[in-house]
Amino acid sequence: MSQTPRYQEIRDDLLARMCDGTYPPGSLLPAEPELAEAYGVSRPTLRQAIQLLADAGYVEKRRRRGTVVRRRKVEQRFMDALMSYGADVEAQGAIPATRVLQARIQGASPEVAEALGIGEGDPVASLMRLRYLDEEPAVLLRTWVPTSVFPGLLGHDFEREGLYDVFAESGLPVETVRRVLEAALPDPVEAELLAIDEGQPCFLFKSVGRAKTGQAVEYSVALYRGDVNTFTVTLTTED
Template sequence: MSQTPRYIEIRDDILARVCDGTYPPGAILPPEPELAEAYGVSRPTLRRAIQLLTDAGYVEKRRRRGTVVRRRKVEQRFMDTLMSYGADVGAQGAIPATRVLQARAQGATAGVAEALGLEEGDTVMGLMRLRSMDGEPAVLLRTWVPAAAFPDLLSHDFERESLYDVFAESGLPVETVRRVLEAVLPEPVEAGLLGIDEGQPCFLFKSVGRARTGRAIEYSVALYRGDTNTFTVSLTTGD
């Protein structure tokens, strides 16, 4: 009988530890020298086992961090339905959380003014939020809202309240949203907040939400980590 190669045994052992939670999502595997010594093999043999796990998508190698156990991707379904991040993520068994990084009144930049149909310099309410999934940063979201439409917006606690719920309670629910998707590399500050390398691709969504009257009441720019998010779009044939 042929003997199972040692690197396959090591791969299977590490995978078992990933599956039973010994190495949970986001955990960093011990350094290669330490693992090689623990398994009693050379570093090339250990690297071969790790490469198999990398190729299969269970771990990934990150600069300055080491080999990290990958989180399962969450399917974002807001491309074809309006629903909150918490409801979408929570329905899939993950634990969502939001941290408000900034909330202030400010003058609209040219880009924000154009998106909202305002004059440059008009007052808008600006929010910057960092959304997490199971304790791991997943989305950096910047939002601007016309101050004239929602003068009391910043009195709400957006770590616990949904922006769209606040809109609805104020009598101006979002009825339609237009989203534009780009693939981008994060800026250094963005990468730091999301806990990723600057060279890791992200999804960038620019969204304009409108009330039933057609009035633009929200402009958002959301940066999603590419390694923890997928997006679903449902299409139907025309008549």
């Protein structure tokens, strides 16, 4: 009668510990020497077990951090409908949070000016926010809004208020959004803020929101971690 290989037994035991909360999503597994000693096996045997978990998507090996227990991906549905980040995340059982990293008035760069249809150097409210899923950074979001449209925008608390909610309350709700999706690698600062390696792929969205009049009221560049976000697009055939 064949006996289950020891590395598979270790794989099963580690997986059970992930399921019962001993090693919750986002946490680090103990270091290889510690686990090898605990299971009474060599490090090559332990590595076989870890590799099985990695191949199945349960863990991820990260340089300078160790082996991280992967969380389930959150399905971002803003490609189908205009909805707030918090509402979308909460509907899937995750806990959202936002930290404002920067809020200031500055002159529009050429890219921002072109996207918003304003003059280069015109004043815009610039927001940089870091969004979290269950206390883990997931999205780095930069937004620019013409001060001519919303002069008092930075008086709001965007760690508690949604940008589109503020727009709606101000009487100029966003009616349409055009988004462009690209694959991107984070720069060193972005990687540090998102708690990922510089070589880890991300989703980059560039969005322009317009009011009913067609006026561009916001330009946003959002960098989404690829390991905790997934996106859904629903298509229908034309008549």
